[in-house]
Each structure stands twice: as structure tokens, then as C-alpha cells.
Amino acid sequence: MMIDPSLDALTPEMVLFTGSIGLIVIGTAGLVLGRHLFRMLLALAIAEAGVNLLLVLTGFRGGAIAPILGFAPAGTPMVDPIPQVLVLTAIVIGVGVQALAVAVMIRVYRAYRVLDVVQLRQRLESDICDAAGIPTAGSLDEPLGGRPLPPVPAPRPVGAPARRPIHVEGTNT
Amino acid sequence: MLTWISLLIVVLMLAAALAALLLENFVAAVAAVSVVGLATSVAFVLLDAPDVAMTEAAVGAGLSGVVLALALRRLGLWHLDAGSSPTRAMTRGGE
Amino acid sequence: MRDFASVLFTAGLAFLLLVIGSQLAFGAPPMRVGGELLTVAGPQVGAANIVTAILLGYRGIDTLGELSILFAAATAAGLVLGRRRAGGPQDRPGGLVLRAGADLLFPLLVVVGLYVIVHGHLTPGGGFQGGVILAAAFFAAVLADPARALSHGPIVWLEGLAGTAFILIGIWALVEDGSFLAPMLPKGTMGEILSAGTLPLLSVAVGLKVGAELAGLMASLAETETPE
Numbered sequence: 298m299m300i301d302p303s304l305d306a307l308t309p310e311m312v313l314f315t316g317s318i319g320l321i322v323i324g325t326a327g328l329v330l331g332r333h334l335f336r337m338l339l340a341l342a343i344a345e346a347g348v349n350l351l352l353v354l355t356g357f358r359g360g361a362i363a364p365i366l367g368f369a370p371a372g373t374p375m376v377d378p379i380p381q382v383l384v385l386t387a388i389v390i391g392v393g394v395q396a397l398a399v400a401v402m403i404r405v406y407r408a409y410r411v412l413d414v415v416q417l418r419q420r421l422e423s424d425i426c427d428a429a430g431i432p433t434a435g436s437l438d439e440p441l442g443g444r445p446l447p448p449v450p451a452p453r454p455v456g457a458p459a460r461r462p463i464h465v466e467g468t469n470t
Numbered sequence: 471m472l473t474w475i476s477l478l479i480v481v482l483m484l485a486a487a488l489a490a491l492l493l494e495n496f497v498a499a500v501a502a503v504s505v506v507g508l509a510t511s512v513a514f515v516l517l518d519a520p521d522v523a524m525t526e527a528a529v530g531a532g533l534s535g536v537v538l539a540l541a542l543r544r545l546g547l548w549h550l551d552a553g554s555s556p557t558r559a560m561t562r563g564g565e
Numbered sequence: 566m567r568d569f570a571s572v573l574f575t576a577g578l579a580f581l582l583l584v585i586g587s588q589l590a591f592g593a594p595p596m597r598v599g600g601e602l603l604t605v606a607g608p609q610v611g612a613a614n615i616v617t618a619i620l621l622g623y624r625g626i627d628t629l630g631e632l633s634i635l636f637a638a639a640t641a642a643g644l645v646l647g648r649r650r651a652g653g654p655q656d657r658p659g660g661l662v663l664r665a666g667a668d669l670l671f672p673l674l675v676v677v678g679l680y681v682i683v684h685g686h687l688t689p690g691g692g693f694q695g696g697v698i699l700a701a702a703f704f705a706a707v708l709a710d711p712a713r714a715l716s717h718g719p720i721v722w723l724e725g726l727a728g729t730a731f732i733l734i735g736i737w738a739l740v741e742d743g744s745f746l747a748p749m750l751p752k753g754t755m756g757e758i759l760s761a762g763t764l765p766l767l768s769v770a771v772g773l774k775v776g777a778e779l780a781g782l783m784a785s786l787a788e789t790e791t792p793e
Binding site: 310318322325326357363365366367375379382393399400401404 | 568571572574575578579582583586589591592593594596598599600602603607613614615616619620624627628631634635638639641642645646688689691693697755775779782783786789
């Protein structure tokens with residue numbers, strides 16, 4: 298059944314198909330255009346939800362019931378159970394991947410104190426060049442050299458009681 | 471009837487997805503991702519997939535939100551101040 | 566320039582997905598494998614929930630693969646985050662409402678989680694759903710009062726034993742029946758708890774493993790210190 302361009306043939310699966318494509322596009326755009334690591338992780342979570350929705354949508358059959366025996370007379374058409382099995386696995390794996398990404402992000406933050414992609418790349422490059430003993434290359438964004446990188450803030454010594462100040466309403470950081 | 475419900479769910483899903491990427495406040499963005507998971511779970515119910523709906527509700531709307539919110543404190547992104555405007559937060563780095 | 570190329574890529578991806586998707590037969594899929602499984606899954610496996618029958622019966626080895634992926638992710642996250650320093654700064658405990666609510670919800674969540682696991686082959690549910698609910702039950706108490714941390718020893722032991730039980734059931738089926746994870750034990754009458762052979766045992770193993778794994782993963786996430 299191809300998609301009918303007239304409006305009165307708007308079926309639920311067409312609406313949900315558009316929604317899943319929209320989620321995938323929003324998630325991919327967030328990943329590709331993102332500059333902050335945490336936003337890219339949120340975009341990845343959104344794209345995963347869109348892909349799972351698209352997979353279950355391919356098994357939907359109009360006018361059928363869920364694939365569970367015993368609740369309807371034998372012989373009623375049921376939706377395809379195979380995409381549901383695949384998506385069950387994919388959802389749980391998705392949360393495992395997100396947890397691992399969060400763990401890596403916490404370590405990166407502990408070491409470099411920034412989560413911006415461009416600044417991270419500059420700091421990593423300078424660290425690698427220092428470790429290899431070669432002079433630091435100019436960054437890709439400013440190949441003729443630019444302003445020097447601000448130093449990484451020194452970690453607080455063990456036992457220091459100060460916490461991050463509470464943000465008052467209306468003031469900026 | 472089912473078409474209208476699915477239309478409402480899709481609009482909610484896409485609005486929450488856009489809000490997750492455009493809001494400056496990270497706590498609100500994590501809450502928006504949970505809303506996307508919840509709307510997807512309702513969409514799975516509309517598609518006659520109760521097992522998948524249960525899993526997505528438990529994982530996407532529950533556990534994923536908890537994991538992301540736990541990360542916010544450890545990443546120094548947990549600010550609860552009001553008055554953040556959704557201005558180009560996606561393509562702006564830092565914070 | 567990079568942003569323009571990214572926008573172009575995303576627009577092209579949207580166009581590609583829309584065009585390919587409109588060619589799919591939505592609403593009337595050619596269910597070649599699925600249709601066959603729908604007719605034979607009931608008599609062959611004896612479970613009322615066909616999705617669980619496929620997940621633990623026909624495609625049991627994919628479930629084993631998923632359990633290993635979850636195990637790898639949880640172990641890697643625990644390794645990356647490292648152990649907590651004794652006496653380091655902790656989160657403040659939640660208020661009275663949060664702590665009392667978590668204590669009251671704990672038995673309810675455990676009962677619901679065990680019910681969903683055990684009835685996985687009869688009604689919608691199964692190992693993964695119930696396991697996630699169990700993990701949430703144990704973790705809600707830690708969220709409310711961070712001083713009452715989960716001890717990692719019993720969690721790791723439970724996870725290992727449940728995973729080993731899954732594999733041992735599969736090997737026993739290999740020895741007895743000739744194929745790994747083939748459904749064993751008498752099928753019984755459909756609709757009772759003790760039906761569908763080894764499927765309830767596999768559900769319990771999967772549920773305990775997933776629950777212990779996710780609880781341990783979130784506990785290790787909650788225990789890392791906030792860098793100041």
C-alpha cells in the first residue's frame with residue numbers, strides 16, 4: 298500500500314511514520330551540528346527512539362491485534378512479532394550504551410574540565426603533541442595560530458569544603 | 471479516532487525532541503528526552519506492541535532519564551536557576 | 566562551512582528516508598517468517614506470549630548476545646569510573662517525603678517486578694521489563710539516601726550466577742536435545758504459570774541478571790564524586 302497523497306486517507310501508521318522520520322532527523326541533526334558533548338548524547342537518545350519506532354512500524358498490520366494468544370478467537374490476524382523482538386533488544390542495549398557514554402564523559406570532564414568539542418580537540422592535540430615531543434600544531438579552525446589556550450583549572454585539593462556557589466535567580470553565570 | 475490520537479502523540483514527540491536540543495537548561499533538556507521516551511511508549515501501544523511499550527516506558531522514560539540526570543551533577547551542569555531563554559543552545563558550546 | 570555541510574547531510578538523509586519509507590508496504594507487511602511463527606509458536610513452545618516465545622525459544626541466542634553486550638557495557642562503565650575514595654564528598658540525602666516514599670515503594674516495586682518476570686510467557690512482560698523494574702526498586706532507596714549505598718559484592722554475585730544459569734540451561738538443552746537453548750521440560754497447558762518448558766526459568770535468569778546489572782551500573786554512576 299503506497300502512501301496516498303489525499304488527506305482523507307491519513308492512517309495512524311502514516312502519521313507515526315512521519316513522526317519517526319522526524320525524530321531520526323532531529324537526532325541526527327543534533328549529533329552532527331552539536332558542539333556540546335552532552336547535547337550530542339541527548340540527540341543520540343532521541344535518534345534511537347525514532348529508529349525503534351520505525352522498526353516496530355514495519356510490522357504493523359491494520360486491524361490486527363497484539364501477538365498474544367488466548368485473548369481473541371484463534372485465527373484473528375496478528376501483527377508481525379519479529380520487529381518487536383528486535384526492538385526489545387535494541388531498547389535495552391541503547392540504555393547500556395548511554396550509560397557507558399556518560400561514564401566516559403565524566404572521565405573526560407574530570408581530566409579537561411570542558412565539554413565543548415572544539416576546545417576538547419585543541420587540548421587533546423596539544424596534549425598529544427606534548428607527549429610526543431613535537432611542537433603543538435595550529436588548530437584546524439585557526440591554522441595561522443591563534444590566541445593561547447586558557448590553562449586547565451587546577452583540581453581542588455582533598456578535603457576542601459567549598460562547593461559550587463548556588464545560582465541566584467536572574468543572574469548569569 | 472486513532473488518527474487524531476497518533477497525531478497528538480507525534481506532535482508531542484517532535485516538540486519535546488526540539489525542546490531537548492534547543493533549551494539551555496540541561497535539567498529541562500533531560501526531562502524533555504524522558505517525555506520523548508514516554509510518547510514513544512504510547513505510540514508503541516497504538517501499534518499493538520505491549521511488550522515493547524512496557525520496555526520503552528521502563529527504560530526510556532525511567533532508567534535513561536535517571537542515568538542522564540545522575541550524569542548532570544557529575545558534569546557540573548546541574549543548574550536550577552530560572553530565566554533561561556532557548557537561544558541557539560544547540561550550536562553554542564560551553565556551559 | 567562545516568555547519569552548512571551538516572545541514573545538507575541531514576536534509577539529504579531526511580529525503581532518503583522519506584522516499585524509501587514511502588515504498589514500504591505499511592499496513593499490510595509480507596509477513597513470511599512472522600506469519601509462519603505466529604501459527605506454529607503456540608503448539609510448539611506452549612507459551613501464550615509469542616514475543617517471549619521467540620525471544621527465549623526461537624532466537625534465544627540473540628538474547629544471550631544482548632546479555633553479553635549489557636554485561637560488557639556495565640563492566641566497562643564500572644572500570645572507567647573507578648572506585649570511590651572513602652570519605653569523599655557525597656550528595657545530600659533527600660528530604661523526609663523522598664525517603665519515606667522510597668521505603669514505601671520498595672516492596673511494591675519488587676512484587677510488581679517479580680510478577681512481570683514470572684508471567685512473561687503468559688501476558689505482556691518478560692525478563693527485561695521485570696528486571697528494569699527490580700533495578701529501579703533497589704536504586705530508588707539509594708537515590709533517596711546516598712549514604713545507604715548498595716554493596717557491590719552481592720550484586721556482582723547475583724549477576725554472575727543468573728548469567729551462568731542461563732548458559733547452563735542452554736548447555737543442558739544442547740546435551741539432551743541437540744540444539745543450544747532448545748525448549749526442554751514438558752509444555753503443560755497454555756495459560757498456566759508452569760507451562761512452556763524452560764521458558765519461565767530462562768525469564769527468571771534474564772530478569773535477575775538484567776536487574777542486578779542495571780542496579781550495579783547506576784550505583785557505580787551514583788558513587789562517582791562530583792568534581793569540584
